[in-house]
Amino acid sequence: MDIAIFDASDEVTNYAFRLIQHQLECKQDSVLGLATGATMEPLYARLRSLDLSGAISFNLDEYVGLSNDHPCSYAAYMRTHLFSYSAFKESHLLDGLASDIDEHCSEYERRMVECGGVDLQLLGIGSDGHIAFNEPGSSLASRTRLKVLTPMTREANAKHFPSGEEVPNFVLTMGVGTIMQARHCVLLAHGESKAEAVERALEGGVSAFCPASALQMHPKTTVILDREAASRLKLKDYYRTVFESRRL
Ligand code: GLP
Numbered sequence: 001m002d003i004a005i006f007d008a009s010d011e012v013t014n015y016a017f018r019l020i021q022h023q024l025e026c027k028q029d030s031v032l033g034l035a036t037g038a039t040m041e042p043l044y045a046r047l048r049s050l051d052l053s054g055a056i057s058f059n060l061d062e063y064v065g066l067s068n069d070h071p072c073s074y075a076a077y078m079r080t081h082l083f084s085y086s087a088f089k090e091s092h093l094l095d096g097l098a099s100d101i102d103e104h105c106s107e108y109e110r111r112m113v114e115c116g117g118v119d120l121q122l123l124g125i126g127s128d129g130h131i132a133f134n135e136p137g138s139s140l141a142s143r144t145r146l147k148v149l150t151p152m153t154r155e156a157n158a159k160h161f162p163s164g165e166e167v168p169n170f171v172l173t174m175g176v177g178t179i180m181q182a183r184h185c186v187l188l189a190h191g192e193s194k195a196e197a198v199e200r201a202l203e204g205g206v207s208a209f210c211p212a213s214a215l216q217m218h219p220k221t222t223v224i225l226d227r228e229a230a231s232r233l234k235l236k237d238y239y240r241t242v243f244e245s246r247r248l
Pocket of ligand 1: 035036037039060061124133
């Protein structure tokens, strides 16, 4: 695992941008796995400057029951922050209104394989250690499927919904096993509210209780943190030394 710790959160965005830029320089028709959430917003603002017309995207997750034109759907999030500015060759999103959920999720996985698999998967982290919408207790071998959100995640995501509108209970999400098949996973975290989850993911045991900890078993993961998100890491000074020495 490569762990990059920066003093400021814009350096986190900048480093992630450079990784994606490099990926696209090496392979114009890269398959990018895309995440949502506040962490990704400044990164998507930067990505709009890139030519993504040869690339293919797959989003991690979606709320069940929201149509793709619902303003709080992740489809709307992607249009607002990226797709309206810079179109991909193909963009795949899970459909929160799919009538046959199992078939829809299997078809999503099949399409990912047909496209050659995900080259670079962007990830945020929930304060309970979730990646995508794989909540604590998710099998580390799980595939794309229906999940139930924890009260903690529903509360954290309520800020994205207008007051009076409930955060859905059910979601569709790529599984931990699906994410682990990406060739390169890139996890970003900003701020102190993520420090405990980051500590458990990076320095705790590998456990379904903290789905992000599965990344310890991934052959190529880059974790990009600001100082606050890294603040609880026991070996943070060591990680900085290793990262600096790699750049020499
Ligand atoms: C949601 C998404 C996750 C994301 C998380 C963190 O739960 N499903 O993919 O990582 O939010 O979001 P934020 O970046 O807003 O903290």
